[in-house]
Amino acid sequence: MSSNSTPYYFVPGLSRHPAMAAFGLIAFGFGISGWVNHASWGGPLTLAGVAFVLYVLYNWFGDTIAESNAGKNGVNVDISYRWSMAWFIFSEIMFFGAFFAALFYARNIAMPWMGDVESKLLWPNFQAVWPNDGPAGLVEKFTTMGPWPIPTINTLLLLSSGVTITIAHHALVENHMKKAIIGLAATVGLGIVFLGFQVYEYYHAYHELNLKLTSGIYGSTFFMLTGFHGFHVFLGGTMLAIVLRRMIRGDFTSKHHFAFEGAAWYWHFVDVVWLGLYIAVYWM
Template sequence: MSSNSTPYYFVPGLSKHPVVTAIGLIAFGFGMTGWVNHTSWGGPLAIAGVVWVLFSLYHWFGDTIAESNTGKNGTNVDVSYRWSMAWFIFSEIMFFGAFFAALFYSRNIAMPWLGSVEGKLLWPNFTAVWPNAGPAGLIPQFETMGPWPIPTINTLLLLSSGVTVTYAHHALRENHIKQAIIGLAATVSLGFIFLCFQGFEYYHAYHELGLKLTSGIYGSTFFMLTGFHGFHVFLGGLMLAIVLRRAIRGDFTAEHHFAFEGAAWYWHFVDVVWLGLYIAVYWM
């Protein structure tokens, strides 16, 4: 019986993975607490917690993949996975929406208010222009990050990756596994190149432009938005790399490949967020 025709909703048995993962997360939390308080054990404990969680998730996901490959996940489970992924992406939209809102508020509401007549009474030398080093002039001078050339190159890379992942999806739906593998490999490669360029951009910002996370509201919004997006590119690339490995192993068919679809949805979300970032952070 194929997985799509399984008539029941598969419920797995008792699992040790949630408890094991929770132990790693607790260790990570205590480790980070010690790390920020400059203890000798904080850093090693935090790193050990991360390794523990990754090890636990590796086996947890492995069990889930095995359940899918043995036909236990029927249509009902597939629908649950789709709704879960959709709500997860919605939560990510809200996450980035908060940072975009902070950028909009600081630039379009707080900045004019500080430059108003009332603001001039407190800070007579303040000029309400973006970017800004703050009303007290305590922030070291920095240069802004323009759209040329790295951000524009990265935009082309992510747009190209959206094309390659779509090509891979259509190939998989036509049961052309080899073409799907090529498209996935190209997508993962483009994501990796994107991260390399972003790393170089950060190096350039810190060492040549004087632009840091502490460079006022401009620096904090710039690095929070671009940094969290880069982290999501890493996560999306990791998802696609795992999907690539599974495609090479022969786990997917034209009818049964939601793991690929979920990763592709996430990658398209990452692409769209970057387009908003490219306009709001680098051009405006």
């Protein structure tokens, strides 16, 4: 990419995409509010809002990719993208930090407090032992989810995917495109297998362990942490699949491939979150 063809800082023209995305999100918000209140129009409006936002994002990212392939993104735009992705991942760290904090508070602060001498007057039969189904006996009996075998298998899968995407990155930097494509395809495949195991784990939890989202504080924290992580694996896998398609198409060079790097950063973040989740949720 010659310096003569690349602007100092590319500023795109007026765009309809932000307004359209806002419209879709408003529809999604109204749909969700109607859905949880059992309105007949809530579900369809929610799905329509999601579909419309995905349509907008498809076209928005398509325009951005076209600008990049046209050589309009110079060094300064690349730096902006890197900072933007870094802040986005930081916001995701705060997101998961809140759920880990809720788990820590319930297990290490609220539960011992409910089991102290004064609380025994209200709940004499309560045992301050984690996991817990609460002091009032309102939660159905359930069996906890241990680390064997599926969570441990999934840990090995994600750790392996971290290796394969690193191999793909080094191959891309060294201009070994075939090796990079194979490494990235393997990463996407490992992510799909991970999600398949998690779907089976949820089925096992609901139908054999009676472990549900309504199973007290244990059930709610378990499904919120693992469920949102699974969604992030799906999101990261989607990003990597799009990057894989672009790599096969020849959009990247050894020096111009931030889309790959941004998706790889996100995937490594997903790996690290899982390690914390694996220890805090399945072992502790």
